[in-house]
Amino acid sequence: MLNVQRLLLPDTNQSPLHILAGVKIADRLGETSNTLEVIFLVPAKASLTSGALHEALGSTVHNSLVKGKPVTLPSGAQMRCETMKTLQWVTKPSVIIAVFASQDMMDKVDALQNLVAVVAVPWTPDAIEDWNKTWSPQVLGKPKKVGTSAQAATKLIDDPVVEQAMKSLTSVANLATNVLHPSDEDLAKRILRILRSRDHGEPAENIKLWAIRNGWLPKAAERLETLAEKAFALRAKPKLDNPVHAEQSYQRWADAAGS
Incomplete structure (x- = not known):
């Protein structure tokens, strides 16, 4: 998991449509890395069946994910839904979008193999503070300084x-x-x-x-x-x-x- 591309999509207004932006980013990452699998990770099945994600994803995509069926994204990648309970391992190179991300969820993601990229979409800005500190992910929507391409890594051990x-x-x-x-x-x-x-x-x-x-x-x-x-x-x-x-x-x- 050391060479994984990590991105943070902070949700400042708790809008369900923010999730759709995360899916588009994951799809684009899959396309640029020739990865044909995207995992839509939610905390629990109830997170998917509640109303917020239905609005964000649209009826067709939402209904397929609820039924456990993969959906085809514009890039051609297949996106399937997993929960914290059902996701045990990743068998082939994949992009994962962590929806309503918590620190527990990101710890689980950090333990997975075969990930090409991670898109974290926390519900509140401080929900995955430790993950942010650990990996210094690229923060999407945050203005970059001229001449920089990514957030500088935080120094974790001073001594x-x-x-x-x-x-x-x-x-x-x-x-x-x-x-x-x-x-x-x-x-x-x-x-x-x-x-x-x-x-x-x-x-x-x-x-x-x-x-x-x-x-x-x-x-x-x-x-x-x-x-x-x-x-x-x-x-x-x-x-x-x-x-x-x-x-x-x-x-x-x-x-x-x-x-």
Whole structure:
């Protein structure tokens, strides 16, 4: 999910017609990337059968999606509807439009494979604040400065030594699962304790967001957040097993960070 194109279509007036704009954008992204599958993701079946989406999509498209039938978009791509419950995996390259997007929905999207692009359409501006901070998506409708093509990525970890330590962990951890392997968890604990022993710290939430941006699945990143919160909250510097090896590790991170 690291090379996925991500776009945010903020809904400032909660208009159902805003959803239709999102569909058009997803269709255009599918056309430019030669992707023939678009997934219309809603929170639940009730989100689709309520009146707002009927108005936005029109009777023909809406009725097909309610019946579980795909519809053909102008580009030729097939768009099908999924809910948070029914969408388990994506088997071929697809564009996904996250309708009434919440942070839980975007966490689910971040865990999917085979996505070419994501169009997020939250119902309220702050509904997916963490996702925005993690990925710095292109905000549609937002004026661009001359000479820029996308929103600059937010720096998630301010301390360069902490960032190098997280890169070291990421390089060896198994990122293919939402559950940290016990050996990876033990290594994470050790790295975080080494950092705390040298008076380094970072908001644990930033550690989680950084991890997701760098290939961790959301649940595993949440576990790393918990470990970071515990380690950095220690009042006293922790004692370390094999202090010589810990010092060597720390020096590698510090050297890489230019400290």
